[in-house]
Amino acid sequence: MTPEDPQAPTAKGRRSRESILRAAAARFEADGFDRTTVRGIAKDAGIDAAMIVRYFGSKESLFLAATAIDLELPRLDTDPEGGPGYALARHAIALWESETPGRALRILLRASAQDADAADRVKKVFTTQVLPFLSGKGERSPTHAGLVASQILGYAFGRYVLGLEPLVGVADDDAARRLGAALQAVIDTP
Known part of the structure; x- marks a missing residue:
């Protein structure tokens, strides 16, 4: 022993x-x-x-x-339903709705509007997880990643922080379809 x-x-x-x-x-x-x-x-x-x-x-x-977060981002090249923007939208909404990473994301998003350290945490998640995840999409990948992240964060801010009723009341599948179309448009733009 x-x-x-x-x-x-x-x-x-x-x-x-x-x-x-x-x-x-x-x-x-x-x-x-x-x-x-x-x-x-x-x-x-x-x-x-x-x-x-x-x-x-x-x-x-x-x-x-x-507020430690691992986004566990999906592979973008394996989605048969609409392309990587749709896969990313479905994944993002599922994360925001989940108990553990979702709560951490909501806490960070609220805090980042008022606190520089929290804003730095959000930026770190972006630079360490989202940017590398979207790399390989050509020379504009940092721009694409920034636009994709800003659309996801804007949606989340409206729904989870501001509580905008049109966003709060929409079904997750419908939100993912609409957000996915916007993300796909950004990804497809050269």
Whole structure:
């Protein structure tokens, strides 16, 4: 029998960390970064605020952990239904509607309108995930990627941040079809 590593997280520690992250994500989504407090998150998670400091160090570090995003972008060359713009639109809407990455995306989008650090996080997701994903589409790929990202972010801002009723009420399939047509037009333009 080997002695356990005292630094290795226990099952209880992993559950506590996940509970903190869920409570933090909910609080950041509801109240924004500035109005969210470590004490409020701790209360929601049913723990002492010192546990948050123990696991994450600061509210800023907790925010970074709660908004970590992997877009898990689909392959664009394998979509039989309308082309890469449609595949990307369906994937984007599914992500925004999902619990985990969707919540992180909504938190970051709201915060990025007021906070330079959050805006930098959104830019980092773009430069590390979206731009490389759309590369290989010719010499204009950075322009294409910027236009595609701005259309997706504009849709998301209208639906999830502003709550524009025409966007909130539209079925996901219809939204994906319409957004997909716009994205495909950008991708197809030389």
